[in-house]
Amino acid sequence: MLKLNLIGPGRLGQSMARLAQLSGQYQIAGVLARTPAAHKALDFIGAGQAVTTLSALPAADLWLLAVPDSAIAAVASELAQAGVVAAGDVVFHASGALDAQQLAPLRAQGAQLASVHPAFSFADPARAVATFAGTLCAIEGDAVACARLQAWVSDLGGVPFALQAGGKTAYHAALSMAANYLVTLAEVSLQTANQAGIAPEMAQRLVLGLMQQTLNNIVAIGPAAALTGPIVRGDSATVAQHLAVLPSQYRVLYQVLGQHTQCLAGERLNPQQQQALAQYLNNQ
Structure with a gap:
């Protein structure tokens, strides 16, 4: 069973983590939870170890950065400095506008990088989890990461499709x-x-x-x-x-x-x- 770490347990992050948990195919390993709202999100997910620093995140196969677009590059840099991502791990974000290159600092550690964008509104996590099935999810990035994330999206009930290199902005x-x-x-x-x-x-x-x-x-x-x-x-x-x-x-x-x-x-x-x-x- 693959392990997933979640950085950014907002509405999208907690919804995706909950879907992963419900699929029975993934174990929620760590969740970066620095606020009371984040701890409440952890209760919704129903699994995972709460940590307050990136360096305290446990080993995982998949790392989801569900943070605001403006923070993705900075968090990726901090995560690289923390030294907790292993070679072969898949690190991905969920921005609709930005591509996998935002995670470039992690490439030196051997991570496989990608982005997954569900064309879906996560206004209410409970409703999102109940209605996510069939959602189209755009994937782009490194070939190995994309292949693994296509399976991940399918396991969550979504429908993955590939974007060509450089196509994210369009x-x-x-x-x-x-x-x-x-x-x-x-x-x-x-x-x-x-x-x-x-x-x-x-x-x-x-x-x-x-x-x-x-x-x-x-x-x-x-x-x-x-x-x-x-x-x-x-x-x-x-x-x-x-x-x-x-x-x-x-x-x-x-x-x-x-x-x-x-x-x-x-x-x-x-x-x-x-x-x-x-x-x-x-x-x-």
Whole structure:
């Protein structure tokens, strides 16, 4: 049975450690617990030896640094100085934005380095543990570490997939645009619906219902086939009317997204339609 050390028993860390414990495939060896909240997390995990310094962590096969992104490099350096990681151990962090190179100080000790990012919200550890099954988890780093962590993710109920070398930042940008900008677009659309005099409750049903239907279509037939509306129809007159009623900050957003929508429409637009649309969408 492989042993796991946890550094950073926050919501993600304690959830992953609890899942490892429940899998029956891993033994929680040590948990760095310096605060009352960390000791409470240890109770949730249900296993592991609480320690207060990195140098006191016991031997382990897997080392999870579930600390804030800004602290990963510093903790990795401190862990290397502590001299407790052995050659062949797998050390990994769970940042969505940063890659395994953040752990570089540990390479001199023979550690295998990687990152594992579950595309999942760990807002509540108990709920996270209950609903984690099937979660996609991006893995990148050293080949040996990635192979071992693919098995680890699978044992926890997740679905591992590999990122190519150097792909972590683009991966995180993709998730950020998909999640964060969808929220922003929803808010802009709701504000514009309110501008039309639609009551907030009805605007919610109208805009969010259409967004959900569109997402379902994207899943079923792909983005290009799911595209509808005036741009893919080459209706530049309607686009011009939209731009005329939008406030300046929304107009720029409409135009930037419209340019990419025009590209997605591609050959469905003839040259005259392309030119007419560009007249409005490129004029910022």
